Every structure is written in structure tokens, then in C-alpha cells.
Amino acid sequence: xxxxxxxxGRRDEHLAELCSFLRxxxxxxxxEHKQDVERGARWVAxxxxxxxxxxxxxxxxxxxxxxxxxxxxxxxxxxxxxYGHYDVQPAEPLELWTTPAFEPxxxxxxxxxRGTADDKGQVHIHLKALESLQKINGKLPVNVKVLIxxxxxxxxxxxxxxxxxxxxxxxxxxxxxxxxxxxxxxVPSITYGxxxxxxxxxxxxxxxxxxxxxxxxxxxxNPLTILAELFAxxxxxxxxxxxxxxxxxxxxxSKAERKxxxxxxxxxxxxxxxxxxxxxFGEKGYTxxxxxxxxxxxxxxxxxxGYTGEGAKTVIPSKAYAKFSTRLVxxxxxxxxxxxxxxxxxxxxxxTVTCKFEVLSTGKPWSASxxxxxFKKAQSALEKGFGKKAVFIREGGSIPFVTQMHDTFKxxxxxxxxxxxxxxxxxxxxxxxxxxxxxxxxxxxHFYADLATx
Ligand code: BES
Ligand code: MN
Ligand code: MN
Numbered sequence: 001x002x003x004x005x006x007x008x009g010r011r012d013e014h015l016a017e018l019c020s021f022l023r024x025x026x027x028x029x030x031x032e033h034k035q036d037v038e039r040g041a042r043w044v045a046x047x048x049x050x051x052x053x054x055x056x057x058x059x060x061x062x063x064x065x066x067x068x069x070x071x072x073x074x075x076x077x078x079x080x081x082x083y084g085h086y087d088v089q090p091a092e093p094l095e096l097w098t099t100p101a102f103e104p105x106x107x108x109x110x111x112x113x114r115g116t117a118d119d120k121g122q123v124h125i126h127l128k129a130l131e132s133l134q135k136i137n138g139k140l141p142v143n144v145k146v147l148i149x150x151x152x153x154x155x156x157x158x159x160x161x162x163x164x165x166x167x168x169x170x171x172x173x174x175x176x177x178x179x180x181x182x183x184x185x186x187v188p189s190i191t192y193g194x195x196x197x198x199x200x201x202x203x204x205x206x207x208x209x210x211x212x213x214x215x216x217x218x219x220x221x222n223p224l225t226i227l228a229e230l231f232a233x234x235x236x237x238x239x240x241x242x243x244x245x246x247x248x249x250x251x252x253x254s255k256a257e258r259k260x261x262x263x264x265x266x267x268x269x270x271x272x273x274x275x276x277x278x279x280x281f282g283e284k285g286y287t288x289x290x291x292x293x294x295x296x297x298x299x300x301x302x303x304x305x306g307y308t309g310e311g312a313k314t315v316i317p318s319k320a321y322a323k324f325s326t327r328l329v330x331x332x333x334x335x336x337x338x339x340x341x342x343x344x345x346x347x348x349x350x351x352t353v354t355c356k357f358e359v360l361s362t363g364k365p366w367s368a369s370x371x372x373x374x375f376k377k378a379q380s381a382l383e384k385g386f387g388k389k390a391v392f393i394r395e396g397g398s399i400p401f402v403t404q405m406h407d408t409f410k411x412x413x414x415x416x417x418x419x420x421x422x423x424x425x426x427x428x429x430x431x432x433x434x435x436x437x438x439x440x441x442x443x444x445x446h447f448y449a450d451l452a453t454x
Pocket of ligand 1: 118119152153154155156179180181194197363395396397398399400
């Protein structure tokens, strides 16, 4: 039996198994889910053992365990490192899910549930591709190392020190990742650029305690108003980030690359449908694709303080808080940017409040050439799974490990995404198209097989 037939014959089995993975609420951000995250790690380890990996380790860290496995039984053949994450984002707001987040359900050719697209479904594609190769040939066609972490959604906090301590062990000829998106349905895609991410939190303090807004209002500073004024000032009228020096080290994207990106079969209509806003915003002088993939941003992610409960409470809050972030592009340095942002925030604030400024995480941007022979292999494998030629895209999201690997080992990083931009990653009703999940297993199995002749 050939590989494609073997895989096609196991669709129901694969799907049922993915559902059991999805039922584990491995939410890395929440302490209450610590045990579930550990269960997620054990599930991945068991699945790797079933796929024929003899060396499988659950590595404890300060936060959540990572899973490492290797199969080095193809002497003389290339070695690849597959990376993914088994942790997921919180499912809240729960009431907006059509069916519960951790009870996977199929509707209209899509599988719904937290982690379907980001990233359990995509990790499972590789697990089943490898298992199928193992079952058919009795061994894997290339040497494979696998690293699946449980902290990606909280900034991969333990990963960097693990990589530094295990350089020899993780060394490979290429990195494979499936944690990104396809440009659109029916358009298999290989991602060669990601934005970096700095995440910040600030706390403003005005009055020493909450005050009656009738007794004191009009004569005291209100930290919530000041916070609103601050964020209103952080963009200019052309939607550029108002932080001096912010754009100084942004690498210019060549004319040829801009042309190639703008010629992709990207549809504004689909973008607008996915967003559903009454109007659009973006940095002047750039197309939407360029804004999303090649330009840095500053986004306010959450703001709180004062009274937000039922009914009215006339209060001037003592404190106001905000979480915000900057997406970064080559060649911005996350640490330099964090300093510039802090300086500007402090400069824009009046001296009627004090400000505590924290940088919660930093991550470098990444963009690389896709000339190495492995990219041709990836393209032809995708063609086998999807019947269409793959395109090369950049994306706006961030995966800290990709930059870390690229900086450390200087090897090709092949990012093959099977999600779609409108599949609600991080949001209610997250889903993955079944055609991409099943097509993905086939394409990825062919890819690993083809790598034997790299
Ligand atoms: N899989 C995403 C990253 C992604 C999404 C890449 C879409 C390309 C397209 C990843 O799980 C993620 O959500 N990363 C976070 C960063 C992390 C440091 C919390 C992100 O991009 O916000
Ligand atoms: Mn992800
Ligand atoms: Mn994510």
C-alpha cells in the first residue's frame, strides 16, 4: 500500500485521536490548568512513542514541561528538527463559543475547538505523518528530532535556556514548523518572515486612594483619563507609531519583494469579511499586506481600572492599568525598542501620576531567504497534498523559537502553515478546515520522505 492510501484509510482514526488531544485544556496562562498542561505533555509523549520514537523525554522547566524526542536511525541522511506547541490560549469568553471550547465538534467541514488551528491540530499533522511513515517502512526516512513546548502562548519563557544548554542535542540541518497560516483556502503557503513581539504593562497611580468623584472631582488628576490621553498620543495622524526612533532600524523591503508580496492572491474582500469592522486603519503609504507583514505596530491590548461592575459608582480611581505591545520587523532590536517606548511613555505622562513600567516579554522579528533546496522540496510536497503550487508569504504573528533557532544554528527554517487567517485562533469558535488537516498529513508525510534525498 502506498503512503497516500495508508493515510486516506485512517481519516476517522486520526480525527478521533486529535479530538482526544483537544479535550485536554492545556491553557498555559492559567495556574488552575497546570495539571492539564502536564497532561498535555504526557499525551504528546505517548503519541510520539506510538509513532515509533524510542527516545522520548518530558523535560520539566520552571513553568511547563517541554517534550523532546528523537529518531536517529537514518545514517547519512539529513536531520530535521520539528518544533510545535501543545499549550493553548485561554478559551474565554466562553459564552461566545457555539459548542464548548474543549469539546471538539465538526461543522461544515471544519473541526471546532481551542487548539484546532493553534497549534494542536498542526502538531498532530506531523505526529500522524511521522507515524504513517514509520508504520509503512518500519523506520523513518530521515533523522528526526522533535521539540514540542508548553509555553509558546506565554512567550516561550523557558525555551531559550533549554536551547542554550542543549545546542548539540538540538542541532539539525533544518527546522520545520507548522504554526502559521495559509494565505487563503486552497493556497498552500510557506512563511519566510514573522514579526517580533514586545509586551508591556503599565500601572498609573494618581490619588493615594479611590475618591468620591463629587467630593473631589474637578480638582484632582484622574489616572484613567490620563491613560486614555497617553494612548491617544501614541499614534500620529498617519497611523504611525509616535515613539521617537521607533522606525530608525526598520530594514527597507526591496522593490522586488514588495512587488512579489503585493502580487500574491490575497483578497481584500476576505480580509474585510474576517475583520468585520465598519472601517479600516493603517499606516499611510503601505498596502494592507505590507502593513500586516512588513511594518511595526503598537497595539493597546487591554485597559482597566476604576469601576466596571453593574450600575453606577461615582469614583475617581487611584490606579489605571494597560497592557500593550509592539510588533517588530527586521532589523528592530527588541531591547532598544523597549527602552524607546518606556522613554516616550514617561515623557508623554504629566507629573500628576506616577508610572510603573514593565516589559513582560520580548521577541525578535525574523525574515530569511528561501533559496535553499529544502524549500523546493517543501513546495513539491505541498503540491502532492493540495494539488497546487505553494506560495511564499510573510506573516504578522510571532514565534519566538524560530528566531532563536535561526540565530543559534543558522539553518533553513521551513514554516508550513495549515491554519487560515479567519479560523479564529485565540478567539471563540477556533477551527481548522478538515481538508487542510487531512491534506496536511499527506503533504507533510511526503515532505519527510523527500528529505531523504535532500
Ligand atoms: N501560532 C502563533 C503565531 C502566528 C500566528 C504566526 C499567525 C503566524 C501567523 C503563536 O501561537 C502565537 O500566537 N504567538 C504569539 C506570540 C507569543 C510570544 C505569545 C503572538 O503572535 O501573539
Ligand atoms: Mn501557535
Ligand atoms: Mn497562538
